Amino acid sequence: MISGLTPLAVTSVTTSVALTVSMGLVLVAMIVWLARVEDIRSYVPASDIGGGAGQTEYGHEEKPGGITRWLTTVDHKDIGVLYGVYSVITLAWGGLSVLIMRTELLDPPATLIQSTTYNALLTSHGITLLFLFGTPILAAFANYFVPLLIGADDMAFPRINSIAFWLLPPGALLIWAGFFIPGIAPSQTSWTMYTPLSIQQPSPAVDLMLLGLHLTGVSATMGAINFIATIFTERAEEVDWANLDIFSWTVLTQSGLILFSFPLLGSALVMLLLDRNFGTTFFTVGGGGPLLWQNLFWFFGHPEVYIIVLPPMGLISIILPKFSGRKLFGFKFVVYSTLAIGVLSFGVWAHHMFATGMDPRLRASFMAVTLAIAVPSAVKTFNWMTTMWNGRLRLTAPMLFCIGFVSLFIIGGVTGVFLASIPVDLVLTDTYYVVGHFHFILMAILTAVFAGVYYWFPLYTGKWYQRGLAKWHFWLFMIGSNLTFFAMILLGYAGMPRRYATYNVDIGPVAQFTDLHQVATLGAYLIGLSGIIFLWNIVQSWLEGPPVQSSDPWELAEDGLLTNEWQWFDHQRETAITDGGAESEETDTDTDDNSEETA
Amino acid sequence: MNRVKQLLLGLGFAVIGMSIVALPVAAAGYDSTTEALIQSLNLKLLYVAVPITILVEGILIYTVWRFRNNDDPKPTKENRRLEITWTVATAIILLFVGVASYQVLALPAVTATPQVTDSEQANATEVTVVGQQFLWTFKYPEENVTSRGTLVLPANRTVYLNITSRDVIHSVHIPELGLKQDAVPGQYNLLRTTPTSQGTYQLYCAEYCGVGHSQMTATVKVVSYDEYQQWLEDQKQSQ
Numbered sequence: 001m002i003s004g005l006t007p008l009a010v011t012s013v014t015t016s017v018a019l020t021v022s023m024g025l026v027l028v029a030m031i032v033w034l035a036r037v038e039d040i041r042s043y044v045p046a047s048d049i050g051g052g053a054g055q056t057e058y059g060h061e062e063k064p065g066g067i068t069r070w071l072t073t074v075d076h077k078d079i080g081v082l083y084g085v086y087s088v089i090t091l092a093w094g095g096l097s098v099l100i101m102r103t104e105l106l107d108p109p110a111t112l113i114q115s116t117t118y119n120a121l122l123t124s125h126g127i128t129l130l131f132l133f134g135t136p137i138l139a140a141f142a143n144y145f146v147p148l149l150i151g152a153d154d155m156a157f158p159r160i161n162s163i164a165f166w167l168l169p170p171g172a173l174l175i176w177a178g179f180f181i182p183g184i185a186p187s188q189t190s191w192t193m194y195t196p197l198s199i200q201q202p203s204p205a206v207d208l209m210l211l212g213l214h215l216t217g218v219s220a221t222m223g224a225i226n227f228i229a230t231i232f233t234e235r236a237e238e239v240d241w242a243n244l245d246i247f248s249w250t251v252l253t254q255s256g257l258i259l260f261s262f263p264l265l266g267s268a269l270v271m272l273l274l275d276r277n278f279g280t281t282f283f284t285v286g287g288g289g290p291l292l293w294q295n296l297f298w299f300f301g302h303p304e305v306y307i308i309v310l311p312p313m314g315l316i317s318i319i320l321p322k323f324s325g326r327k328l329f330g331f332k333f334v335v336y337s338t339l340a341i342g343v344l345s346f347g348v349w350a351h352h353m354f355a356t357g358m359d360p361r362l363r364a365s366f367m368a369v370t371l372a373i374a375v376p377s378a379v380k381t382f383n384w385m386t387t388m389w390n391g392r393l394r395l396t397a398p399m400l401f402c403i404g405f406v407s408l409f410i411i412g413g414v415t416g417v418f419l420a421s422i423p424v425d426l427v428l429t430d431t432y433y434v435v436g437h438f439h440f441i442l443m444a445i446l447t448a449v450f451a452g453v454y455y456w457f458p459l460y461t462g463k464w465y466q467r468g469l470a471k472w473h474f475w476l477f478m479i480g481s482n483l484t485f486f487a488m489i490l491l492g493y494a495g496m497p498r499r500y501a502t503y504n505v506d507i508g509p510v511a512q513f514t515d516l517h518q519v520a521t522l523g524a525y526l527i528g529l530s531g532i533i534f535l536w537n538i539v540q541s542w543l544e545g546p547p548v549q550s551s552d553p554w555e556l557a558e559d560g561l562l563t564n565e566w567q568w569f570d571h572q573r574e575t576a577i578t579d580g581g582a583e584s585e586e587t588d589t590d591t592d593d594n595s596e597e598t599a
Numbered sequence: 600m601n602r603v604k605q606l607l608l609g610l611g612f613a614v615i616g617m618s619i620v621a622l623p624v625a626a627a628g629y630d631s632t633t634e635a636l637i638q639s640l641n642l643k644l645l646y647v648a649v650p651i652t653i654l655v656e657g658i659l660i661y662t663v664w665r666f667r668n669n670d671d672p673k674p675t676k677e678n679r680r681l682e683i684t685w686t687v688a689t690a691i692i693l694l695f696v697g698v699a700s701y702q703v704l705a706l707p708a709v710t711a712t713p714q715v716t717d718s719e720q721a722n723a724t725e726v727t728v729v730g731q732q733f734l735w736t737f738k739y740p741e742e743n744v745t746s747r748g749t750l751v752l753p754a755n756r757t758v759y760l761n762i763t764s765r766d767v768i769h770s771v772h773i774p775e776l777g778l779k780q781d782a783v784p785g786q787y788n789l790l791r792t793t794p795t796s797q798g799t800y801q802l803y804c805a806e807y808c809g810v811g812h813s814q815m816t817a818t819v820k821v822v823s824y825d826e827y828q829q830w831l832e833d834q835k836q837s838q
Contacts, residue, residue: 115810115811115812115813116810119807119809119810119812188809188810190807192807194767194768194806194807196766196767196768196784197767197768197807197808197809200766200767200809201809285784285785286785289785289786290767290768290783290784290785291783321675324666324672325672326672326673326674326675327674327675328675329675329678330677330678330682332677333682333686355770355779355780355781356781356783356788357780357781357783357786357788357789360704360710363704364701364704367697367700367701367704368697371693371694371696371697372693374689374693375686375689375690375693378685378689379682379685379686379689381655382685383682385655385658385659385662386681387675388662388663388666389662389666390666390669390672390673391666391669391672391673392666392668392669392670392671392672393662393663393666393667393668393669394667394668395663395667403659403663406659407656407659410652410655410656410659411652411656414648414651414652417644417648417693417696418641418644418648420696420700421640421644421696421697421699421700422700422704422709423636423637423640423700423703423704423709424637424640424641424644424700426637426709426777426779426780427634427637427638427641427774427777427779429779429805430770430772430779430805430806431772431774431805494774495772495774495775495801495803497772497803497804497805497813498805498807499807499812499813500812500813501812501813502813502814503813505801505803505816506801506816506818507799507800507801507818508801508803508816559672
């Protein structure tokens, strides 16, 4: 028994340990059960391409079939698919949680759910989408495509790659534990976990959440080390620094940011756990002080923003030129601006703390760096637009989402400049304006993800998605996003604070709040609907879509824009096709598969 | 090329004209010196930001409309001058934002410093604001008066708010007076302002503080100096 430990602390530690152990047992039981189950519908690929070219008689020698393959794989493409499937599940929960919240906010008082439930949902929404969706979905793309783009056989450390993924599902279960373990309240710390509130909350769900976050942090760090090693050492002979593709550049920069920020978050989380359970004083008033947490958290937290925005920028930089019929304009400047953002992102964290009473001289310097980081972001935007200028735009689903990205990113960026200005920030911080601003950026990130999913869909499934549904997905998503988050910008100007379960105030402009919240909720439903359409499209097309008939499904060769991953795809198809006679039909099927999409 | 330039120029002017009409001309109706300073800065930034946003989004949409199904794409050529031009242009705009913000930031009504002269102190009202879950307490140390849930301030006099918390972090947020400052346990944060119009305003807690966060509101009454003195007397009677 450690001296100075209160009985309460002991019980909470023992419950935490008991919960963790039982969680582990549940996981093992699930794996055993899954391994015993037969007839799970899973595709056995021909060679190691994602199910694209049908069955062959020698596809089974390389990998075991069924569920065993997925539990034991160390292939970067399979791990990419695992990351992707996992991210879709977490995205669904993140979206569902916010739809419940937005329904509650249709009227001022608490009618649908209690404040405690609302606070639990807002905590889960933020943490799920940033840690369990944002970072993993980018790892999905990076895992699948970086080795293909740089001509590597696989990642530098395939097994570490596998471990990095398998840390995530237990992490998610720990983070969500409060929702499904009876008898403990879900964590209500908000995703920023500000002390002393996060120390004060008695529920063991908070401890479990911190442990889960720790796992996701370890996972992200492992992945980052792997990507850095891969991009430095595994490149093919003909790929040097001068012609390394833009997506790999952004992943490399992102990995650098992860390497410097996630371990710091891990340390801060451990300190918080110690404060909660062992009576240390890292973040208490007598000890390090409550603001120490904010400094440590945002020193991780702001780079995190760029961790989840840089690879999407890379996706846009690689996809947008393909459908503009010309190469990316100012490639060098896009790379430089990526590196500039990477460096500057570590010098802006205190702009989240302008109202905390920090030294005014320090504040001014953080304002300066925050304004400076807007320059490279704007430069990228201009480069994308100039790439389209004088091009031949084909408004396919990936292209539409690229354009959507640029338009949302412009609004997100401009609203951010207002928050960089300290006096304006003092009025707007902690209001819905901030929520609106960063969701414009996050929605831009989502559009880039969708662009990537649609662009490479033929490559990793060998099938075509349904283009009509993709269009519906795009328009509903864009209209919904603009409605929701523009309403939030206006709510912020009206003074509505964020993280409010109710807004039945007696003097404030309740009628205006109500109207704007209803608009935001309508937009959220549209986004939700677009998500359902997306999910249906992806799943149904993967199972039953028309097979791709060409190894250049987007007809990139005629513009001279065919990149490595499609050459790999071509090679895969050649080895998979046993009968060379199928090639002659290509031209007919191409015209209906991949005709120009006109609005 | 010339036609494109003309078109862009026309588009630009149209946008600026539209936004000047569309922007709220809310130059009047500020309720405190702080709000006047911050909101006029905000308006200044809006006058720059809204036209630029509409212009850039307009160019984006125009580009898509103009070059979709364009049959002869031109190959990309490096254009270092163009790159440097827009980098510098962006930097200049942001420099303007920085300088304009800094000028406002340095004023005591935005960034309060502990009062320096005795004459200021003699006429100023001092209030200690204490946040706790889920309630605001306002103490008038010179008058020995404590009020819960209602902050009464005299109009047209300098007010100092010393803000702290008893448990977790809260934040004083009075949007109509342009005031926001976190209430952090173990430290006092200072706000200084002069309310200029009488009225009743909403005070919110803006820092997430637990289950009662959205109910942690208070009333701010700005009244004439006589009324304020009267109110203090009444409070002393009842306490």
